[in-house]
Amino acid sequence: MGFKVTFIGAGSIGFTRGLLRDLLSVPEFNNMEVAFTDINQKNLDMVTQLCQRDIKENGLNITIQSSTNRRVALQDAKYIFNVVRIGGLAAFEQDIEVPLKYGVDQCVGDTLSAGGIMYGQRGIAAMLEICKDIREVAGSDCLLLNYANPMAMLTWACNKYGGVNTIGLCHGVPNGHRQIAEVLGKPKEEIDIICAGINHQTWYVKIGHNGNDLTGELLEAFENHPEYSKTEKVRIDMLRRFGYYSTESNGHLSEYVPWYRKRPQEVNEWIDLGSWINGETGGYLRVCTEGRNWFETDFPNWLKEPAYEYSQENRGEEHGSYIIEGLETGRVYRGHFNMINQGVITNLPDDAVIEAPGYVDRNGISMPHVGDLPMGCAAVCNVSISVQRLAVEAAVHGDDQLLRQAMMMDPLVGAVCNPKEIWQMVDELIVAESEWLPQYVEAIAEAKHRLNNSVLLPTKDYKGAARIKVKSVEEMAQNRREANRNAAEADKAKQKI
Template identity: 80%
Template sequence: MSFKIAFIGAGSIGFTRGLLRDLLAVQEFHNIEVAFTDISLENLEMVTQLCQRDIDENGLDIQIQATPNRREALRDAKYIFSVVRIGGLEAFKHDVDIPLKYGIDQCVGDTLCAGGIMYGQRGIVEMLAICKDIREVAASDCLLLNYANPMAMLTWACHKYGGVRTIGLCHGVQGGHGQIAEAFGLKKEEVDIICAGINHQTWYISVKHNGEDLTEKVLEAFENHPEFLKTEKVRIDMLKRFGYYSTESNGHLSEYVPWYRKRPEEINEWIDLGTWINGETGGYLRVCTEGRNWFKTDFPNWLKEPAYEYRADHRGEEHGSYIIEALETGRVYRGHFNVVNKGIISNLPDDAIVEVPGYVDRNGMNIPHVGELPIGCAAVCNVSISVQRLAVEAAVNGDDMLLRQAMMMDPLVGAVCNPKEIWQLVDEMLVAQEKWLPQYTKAIKEAKQRLSAGELIPTKDYQGAARLKVKTVEELAENKEAARKNAAESDKAKERPSATK
């Protein structure tokens, strides 16, 4: 088989190298074309060197086409992976630090809340530009596989406004599936699940083992697990009150709802600092910063390490390679995918992007009808969907009033801030991120005028309830194996050591 696969944002070492390994572990794919593109020439060069070394040492005759020219990379591509982070870590820092001034304490800030909404404003405008390039130069039957966050917002915009077939992909379902199995003392492959909802708020509505329904026993299993009882307090509390376990980590989930991070003095009751993903303030920003710094510093040593082996038993769990394998070979793959609802979940809006089970083979992707979510779970999702819809329309139209309404409707922002504070918060974030927000030129000019006029609402010099210092390269060098693992993984919370708190 020969077809072209392009990676946009290929300088993302965690995703790019792992996804390429997964793809080239498929025997039929040893003659495909591979193209990398990134706006950072330095990152592009390093990742290309490393991946080309892997290819060469596996004896494959594939030469990566690496170029900063996105249209050249996309030309004639049949499959495109988007692993971009628009604005990079510079913008990400604004997503975390500016809301902290207003008392909004986020662990991640890439899906909802103030950070996720602004991340969407940057990402959507660029994703629509990417879609334009795809329509003009990629293969006519091209499929865009989007790994970029905020997953639902970006995938929504690509479907409604981009004119490109798009599937949103995430590893959250796999992670929670593994936790449920561990809680019951079982292997993951022994536990059958049905998981449905929206990205990062997907619910395990059916859990079975050998045909026995364990769904109502999940709470007891987690409450009896010595580690999860400490590290997943928010998820267990939501499970107790809504009846179903949610895909996302303690830290992620805590910032999507209004109850667990709104009072600084209570945050530490709900989180754990054993691992960042369990609730650390700005935790994902910290580990991403450390990972980037370590990769750049330690890169020469990466080339001395053994190459990835392209073997079936070395493949990761990311859905992307399995989807392409199923489409090209006909081997059936079952996963969980982000698609337009269109009645799949009957008590969520038809236009929303839902995360649901699906099957892929040579005939395409087939999504079974899920039906109604439990009414409480649907209510949680519907609040988030309203925020997503407002944020998408704001980003597409450069409408700062819709952006402000999205912030007001966000559960945690609304729990912490009053309307006047939200208006000023949006002004600050628009001005700080001006260079990534071309659609907001008029609104940013007006925001600058308001911010310079004086009489501003006082803000706080607040570092958050659980902020840890970014480690220096020298500190990272004290545990090189952990530093390298963090830099290399796409799922930077895959391994969660026992709690220390």
């Protein structure tokens, strides 16, 4: 089977190397073409060296086409993995630090809340340019597999405005599936789930085992679990009050709703610092910073480590390779995908990007009818969808009024800030991130004028309710195994740290 797969943002070691392993674990794919592209030549070269070494050690005759010229890498591509982080960690830091001055305490800040909205503004501007290149030089029937956040916003923009068939992929559903099986004391393969909602706010609406629905047993099972009763307090409380377990981690979920992070003195009641993903302030920024610093420093040693072995036993759970396998070979794959709703979930808007069960084979990707979500779950999702819609339209049209309205409608920002504070915070954010926001040139100039010539509202020197300092490379070297795992994994919360 000869086809070309291109990775955009290939300098992201966490996704690129693992996804390539997964693809090349499919025997029929041993003669596919592989192209890597990234704007960072150094990171691109390191990841290319490492992946090319893996390919050689597995006895395959594939040469990675590596280029900072995106159009060259995209030429004739049939499948395109998008794993970019627009603005890198420098912009990510602004997403966390500026809102903290206004009391907005985020754990991740890449999907919703102030950070997620700004990440969307940067990402959508870049993705529309990427989509233009895809339309012009990639294969006419190509599929864009988006792993970048904010998942729903980027997938929405690429489909509606980018003119490229795009599916969004995430590992949240399998992670929660594992937890559910564990608390119920059943093997994961015996637990069947129906999960539906929007990315990072998807709900396990049915838990099946041997023909029995165990959904009603989850609350007691989680409350009695020795670990999760301490580390998943937000998810358990949402389960208690809405009746269904959410896919997303404790820290992520806590920043999507208005109830758990709005009062600094209460944040620590709902989180656990055993792992960043359980609610640490700026936790994802910290582990990403540590992972980048470690990979760049320790890279020569990575080439001395054993190569990845391309085999079914070592294949990961990320959906991407299984989707391509289904499309190319006809082997049926069932997963959970992010796609335009179009009536799949009947009480969410048709134009929204939803996450729901899907099937893949040679006929394509099919999303079966789910029907209505439980009313409370739909209400939570619909609030977020309103924010996403405003943020997408703001980013596409460079409309800072819509951007400010998205911030006002965001559950956590709205719970913490008043309108004047939101307006000033947006001014600070777009000025701080101006190099990645080409659509806001006029708004940025006006914001600079206001910040330099107006009496400003007082802000706080606030580092968050649960901040942990970034480890130095020397500190990480004391546990190389853990440092390597953090740098290498796309899912940086598989294990407690």
